[in-house]
Amino acid sequence: MYLFNPPDEQQAIAPMAEQVALLKQVVRVAPTLVTIQQEPAGGEVAADLTAWLRVALKDRGISRSVVVSRKNDLPLLSIPVDQGWIVTQIPDLPPQGGLFNLLLMWHSLIALGSLAVALFFANRMVKPLVVLERAIESVGPDALLPELPMVGPAEVRVTAQALNSLSSRLKVAMDSRMRLVAAAGHDLRTPITRMRLRAEFVEDDDDRAMWLKDIDELDRIADSAILLVREESGKSPPEPLRLDMLVSELVEELRKLSYDVTLTRSTAGVVRANRTGLSRAFRNLIINAATYGKRARVAVESAPSEVIVVIADDGPGIPPDMIGQVFEPFFRADRARAKHFDGAGLGLTIANEIVQRAGGSITIENGPLRGLLQTVKLPAEHMEPSAPN
Structure with missing residues (x-):
């Protein structure tokens, strides 16, 4: 009501002018009925109201130097008389500035x-999404979510509880799968051994020779499956390693085994x-290049934030529509050519698992002219490795 129907300043001037005239008569007729003080009311002077009231009094033939002021949040009218000042309260008016x-x-x-x-x-609505985003960003190389605090x-607590439950079930499922693969690989050993014994008695x-070759391939598949399980479940602690020295040692070792491998650059x-896992990963990658790509050229480059190893070969490469499948278990780009080479098809899968656990990545692409480029990127460690024993 005060906001939409306040007292109008212009309309309030006439009653105040009448009040001043009335008080003037009272002072003249019965001065004892009013209180007179020596000073006007203090406070902030309302200049506009004072000017309007003086004009209204002048129009009525009353020349008074009245003062309208506000003190302690109260509007006061000070009227000068012969004996001093009459101070009286007037109706409150709208604050300066208007409606x-x-x-x-x-x-x-x-x-x-x-807005608040x-x-x-x-x-409150976004917090669960933030928890979910942070959980996804913190997924480790083993593809498992870390346990989230339920606070x-x-x-947020419900979201954290659901993610923890999901991570627990996922870990149980992965462990069960790993045990199944390991058990299958281990159980294959017995029938493979029996088959090998029986093959020895084949007269032709x-x-x-064909039976023994197939049995050897089955044996390698079983060994690779067990090795893959060991790599995925391995808990060996990491340590600082000079990657250039590790790769150099591998190149020399493979050269002695008659692989065509060359270290072109090393930083x-x-x-x-x-160390054991990373050595196995690079051995698989280099042997893959030297076997299927005729020869392998290895380069080690160091950057402030990462160390890069590039392995190039002169092979036929991989069809573009199949290059996204290279890390799948038992992948073969050319099934017919694969018969001429030993291997179970798990080398790249195992290497990728090891490198990812170390916080790195492997990129495989066809070279600009021919062959295949295998690029391994690992985070650089800014500390010196421990001295070898």
Whole structure:
């Protein structure tokens, strides 16, 4: 009511002028009925109201130097008389600025309040999504979610509990799968051994050779499956390694085994990984290039944040529509050509698992002219490796 129907300043001038005239008569007729003080009311002077009231009094033939002021949030009228000042309270008037400023302040207050409430509820709604985003970012190389603390609002606790339950079930499923693969690989050993014994009694030399070759391939598949399980479940602690020295030693070792391998460039770089696992990964990659790509050229480059190993070969490469499947178990780009080479098709799968556990990545692509490029990137470790025993 005060906002939309306030007392009008112009309309309030006439009653105040009448009040001044009345008080003037009272002072003249019965001066004891009013209180007179020596000083006008203090406070902030309302200049506009004072000017309007003086004009109204002048129009009525009353020349008074009245003063309208506000003290302690009360509007006061000071009227000069011969003996001093008459001070009286007058009706409250709208604050300076008028209705538009009041509406602006009112709407601003409502908008700020609504914004605060909206931000509060939006924050509560977004918190579970933030927890989910952080959980996804913290997925380890073993593809498992770390256990999340169940603290905070109810929505966050429910989300953390659901993610922890999902991670637990996923870990049980992966462990069960690994045990199944390991058991299958181990159980294959007995029938493979029996088959090998029986094949030795085959009279035809060609048939016996073919049987033994197939049995050897089955044996390699079983060994590779067990090795893959060991790599995925391996808990060996990582250590700082000079990657350039590790690769150099592997190149020399494979050259002695009659593989066509050349170290074209080597820059010192330190990474943190399990030495045995990382050595197995690079051995698989280099042998893959030297076997299927005729020869392997290895380069080690060091950058401030990562160490890069590039393995190039001169082979036929991989069809573009199949290059996305290279890390799948038992992948063969050319089934017919694969018969001429030993191997179970798990070398790249095992290498990728080892490198990912070390925080790195493997990229395989066809070379610009021919052959295949295998690029391994590992995070650089800014500390010196421990001295070898």
